[in-house]
Amino acid sequence: MTTLQVPGFIAGAACAGIKKDKKSDLGIIFSEVPACAAGVFTTNRVQAAPVLLDKERIKSGLCQAIVVNSGNANACTGARGLRDACAVAKAAADALGIDDELTLVASTGVIGRPLDVSAIKSVLPQLARELTPSGLFDVARAIMTTDTFPKAVLKKGTFDRKSFTVAAVAKGAGMIRPDMATMLCFVCTDVAATPETLGNTLKRAVAGSFNTITVDGDTSTNDTVIALANGLSGINLTEPSCAGVFQKILNELLFTLALQIVQDGEGATKLVTIEVRSAPDEKSARQVAYTVANSPLVKTALFGQDANWGRIMAAVGRAGVPLNPETVDIFFDNVCVVRDGQGRGNAAEEEANRVLRGDRFTISIDLKLGSKGATIHTCDLSTDYIRINSHYRT
Amino acid sequence: MTTLQVPGFIAGAACAGIKKDKKSDLGIIFSEVPACAAGVFTTNRVQAAPVLLDKERIKSGLCQAIVVNSGNANACTGARGLRDACAVAKAAADALGIDDELTLVASTGVIGRPLDVSAIKSVLPQLARELTPSGLFDVARAIMTTDTFPKAVLKKGTFDRKSFTVAAVAKGAGMIRPDMATMLCFVCTDVAATPETLGNTLKRAVAGSFNTITVDGDTSTNDTVIALANGLSGINLTEPSCAGVFQKILNELLFTLALQIVQDGEGATKLVTIEVRSAPDEKSARQVAYTVANSPLVKTALFGQDANWGRIMAAVGRAGVPLNPETVDIFFDNVCVVRDGQGRGNAAEEEANRVLRGDRFTISIDLKLGSKGATIHTCDLSTDYIRINSHYRT
Numbered sequence: 025m026t027t028l029q030v031p032g033f034i035a036g037a038a039c040a041g042i043k044k045d046k047k048s049d050l051g052i053i054f055s056e057v058p059a060c061a062a063g064v065f066t067t068n069r070v071q072a073a074p075v076l077l078d079k080e081r082i083k084s085g086l087c088q089a090i091v092v093n094s095g096n097a098n099a100c101t102g103a104r105g106l107r108d109a110c111a112v113a114k115a116a117a118d119a120l121g122i123d124d125e126l127t128l129v130a131s132t133g134v135i136g137r138p139l140d141v142s143a144i145k146s147v148l149p150q151l152a153r154e155l156t157p158s159g160l161f162d163v164a165r166a167i168m169t170t171d172t173f174p175k176a177v178l179k180k181g182t183f184d185r186k187s188f189t190v191a192a193v194a195k196g197a198g199m200i201r202p203d204m205a206t207m208l209c210f211v212c213t214d215v216a217a218t219p220e221t222l223g224n225t226l227k228r229a230v231a232g233s234f235n236t237i238t239v240d241g242d243t244s245t246n247d248t249v250i251a252l253a254n255g256l257s258g259i260n261l262t263e264p265s266c267a268g269v270f271q272k273i274l275n276e277l278l279f280t281l282a283l284q285i286v287q288d289g290e291g292a293t294k295l296v297t298i299e300v301r302s303a304p305d306e307k308s309a310r311q312v313a314y315t316v317a318n319s320p321l322v323k324t325a326l327f328g329q330d331a332n333w334g335r336i337m338a339a340v341g342r343a344g345v346p347l348n349p350e351t352v353d354i355f356f357d358n359v360c361v362v363r364d365g366q367g368r369g370n371a372a373e374e375e376a377n378r379v380l381r382g383d384r385f386t387i388s389i390d391l392k393l394g395s396k397g398a399t400i401h402t403c404d405l406s407t408d409y410i411r412i413n414s415h416y417r418t
Numbered sequence: 419m420t421t422l423q424v425p426g427f428i429a430g431a432a433c434a435g436i437k438k439d440k441k442s443d444l445g446i447i448f449s450e451v452p453a454c455a456a457g458v459f460t461t462n463r464v465q466a467a468p469v470l471l472d473k474e475r476i477k478s479g480l481c482q483a484i485v486v487n488s489g490n491a492n493a494c495t496g497a498r499g500l501r502d503a504c505a506v507a508k509a510a511a512d513a514l515g516i517d518d519e520l521t522l523v524a525s526t527g528v529i530g531r532p533l534d535v536s537a538i539k540s541v542l543p544q545l546a547r548e549l550t551p552s553g554l555f556d557v558a559r560a561i562m563t564t565d566t567f568p569k570a571v572l573k574k575g576t577f578d579r580k581s582f583t584v585a586a587v588a589k590g591a592g593m594i595r596p597d598m599a600t601m602l603c604f605v606c607t608d609v610a611a612t613p614e615t616l617g618n619t620l621k622r623a624v625a626g627s628f629n630t631i632t633v634d635g636d637t638s639t640n641d642t643v644i645a646l647a648n649g650l651s652g653i654n655l656t657e658p659s660c661a662g663v664f665q666k667i668l669n670e671l672l673f674t675l676a677l678q679i680v681q682d683g684e685g686a687t688k689l690v691t692i693e694v695r696s697a698p699d700e701k702s703a704r705q706v707a708y709t710v711a712n713s714p715l716v717k718t719a720l721f722g723q724d725a726n727w728g729r730i731m732a733a734v735g736r737a738g739v740p741l742n743p744e745t746v747d748i749f750f751d752n753v754c755v756v757r758d759g760q761g762r763g764n765a766a767e768e769e770a771n772r773v774l775r776g777d778r779f780t781i782s783i784d785l786k787l788g789s790k791g792a793t794i795h796t797c798d799l800s801t802d803y804i805r806i807n808s809h810y811r812t
Binding site: 067136242318341 | 461462463464465491493494495496528529530531599632634635637638639644712713714718719721722724726727728729731732733735736739740741743744756758759761799800801803804805806808809
């Protein structure tokens with residue numbers, strides 16, 4: 025992997041002791057100049073304090089620093105939570121020598137516990153001094169909770185013979201069914217943009233990436249994607265042809281991260297794409313795909329490497345979408361196991377079982393009702409998911 | 419337990435070799451006279467052959483026999499499945515010496531495999547000869563799949579100094595989120611009724627019992643509740659005051675069975691009641707209750723005996739219901755862990771953890787928004803659920 029480095033950005037991480045395991049749990053991303061900023065946030069009606077704060081601050085369209093902690097979500101913490109989020113932003117701004125209105129915060133971890141602000145404050149000054157151009161990867165590590173690997177990607181693009189860079193880090197392994205938002209993700213780029221252009225570009229990239237994945241159907245209270253564009257490359261997003269180039273690269277970047285999140289789904293052993301085809305409309309297609317992707321019975325069968333398509337049919341049937349069971353086809357990769365609502369027999373199932381032994385495959389469901397489709401990425405449900413989540417706080 | 423015996427009904431079970439383990443898998447319930455019949459069936463758009471057949475036949479309002487098998491759901495089996503269901507009904511009717519239009523069928527088990535009709539036919543004649551007044555409990559055993567105990571209840575009532583009896587058997591442990599229906603349940607009673615009265619009484623009882631439970635949010639393709647009323651007690655449901663007495667008893671009976679199903683939820687270690695109070699309307703209340711009850715993160719925390727109310731708040735917030743997080747209270751039995759959207763601290767959580775160590779408790783969620791409520795019964799999600807369901811067919 026190339027070094028995770030974007031001109032004009034420095035970053036770093038430290039251990040503030042919020043996570044129990046003495047691992048790094050505090051990160052800062054800093055832009056040397058105030059950057060154009062846009063964000064997408066959780067649609068959960070219960071929203072964490074940092075989400076509430078960022079949604080206000082990002083209205084200015086400017087940001088110079090993001091402070092993020094793991095180990096505590098600062099959610100369901102009321103007025104105190106908001107004061108704590110402001111205090112962290114203020115302390116970081118002071119340490120960095122910037123206006124605290126230019127500082128955004130993000131948190132992930134346990135819900136409902138007060139944030140240990142003094143622990144964070146005590147490490148911020150030194151952390152602020154030690155930021156480096158290659159420190160973004162350390163931030164990716166610091167925001168991990170049940171993640172088993174850090175998630176980071178970098179891409180370079182060229183436009184008009186000038187080159188630009190986009191890098192992003194993300195976290196997320198459980199409580200994943202982003203809806204117009206995702207778990208934490210921070211994007212840094214050196215293109216120039218207006219908040220509106222950057223916001224629209226980001227929304228489109230999120231729609232095709234984080235909003236197409238689900239691990240357990242649970243939408244988090246803290247989902248946050250923030251993009252910072254510092255303009256140092258001299259390339260401007262407001263030029264339409266440049267916007268296209270940038271959009272494509274951002275789409276790829278966030279899609280890669282989204283797949284990494286599913287792949288790292290708590291206890292996951294398989295990365296499974298659910299494709300619904302020939303639906304009457306896109307909403308129905310998504311509904312069928314999500315119902316299949318979130319069915320515990322489907323997910324456990326995938327873990328057991330059992331082509332139990334009956335459970336897929338049952339999930340399709342209860343998705344609340346008008347359909348004719350007698351026109352439904354189901355494929356595991358290219359193996360057709362159901363044709364017109366009926367199983368194609370043992371030979372087909374054996375072949376499908378072979379597909380399921382792989383760690384990445386596609387389940388296609390053809391409704392033969394219309395021309396719309398939807399694609400969702402998910403993982404299986406394993407005994408490890410239960411083990412991780414029954415003892416998460418203990 | 420009193421013997422499961424209703425005047426005028428005989429029943430029995432046998433092993434047809436459909437289940438792999440040589441346990442009984444075929445049952446017959448027989449009314450000595452044609453009985454008034456009513457049914458409630460799955461709302462899944464994918465419906466098994468026996469469901470399709472019964473929905474047609476029950477229109478006559480009359481039934482004399484129910485033949486039921488476990489080990490194979492006869493679902494997603496197309497035209498052949500329907501022919502097979504008819505053939506089983508016909509063979510049973512012949513063996514019992516009745517009109518086959520008076521015979522209903524039910525199946526539960528694996529979806530998508532052809533039913534072994536000849537295996538069933540080969541044991542039907544002897545089974546028909548061996549039916550006994552106390553055989554209903556054997557039927558409860560024969561319809562078990564992943565159930566760990568047979569589910570059967572009997573209640574007697576009196577009206578106008580005459581006594582009547584209602585007994586019911588049920589099965590169901592996974593693929594349980596009935597919706598206007600449930601897994602298999604057969605009710606036998608000696609009251610007299612019209613199909614309409616019996617149907618309405620049954621619907622009301624189902625609404626307050628099977629439609630208030632969820633194990634995994636998966637609605638089955640085979641959910642079936644059938645009630646037979648043979649009139650032998652001389653008591654008639656069409657008398658309004660009698661209808662009230664009967665309704666109360668049927669409600670209790672089906673509610674007991676519904677709780678038994680949740681208690682026997684695949685891998686379940688806890689029976690958990692989710693109560694949503696002060697919601698703006700009943701639909702919203704049910705939606706919040708079901709979202710909490712089906713959240714994998716909530717269910718695994720319950721398994722881990724961890725009062726992780728943050729996951730409950732997150733589920734409440736994503737239920738798609740307008741609410742104010744800052745008015746939400748959450749209780750584990752009588753222990754308030756969240757007041758106005760915020761945690762009440764470690765002492766309250768410790769107390770709540772003590773509640774969670776029990777095997778039956780209530781989680782109450784007070785939205786403080788209106789006057790409507792809903793109550794749902796569910797269970798936790800354990801490693802055993804995964805174990806059972808990842809290898810169900812192998």
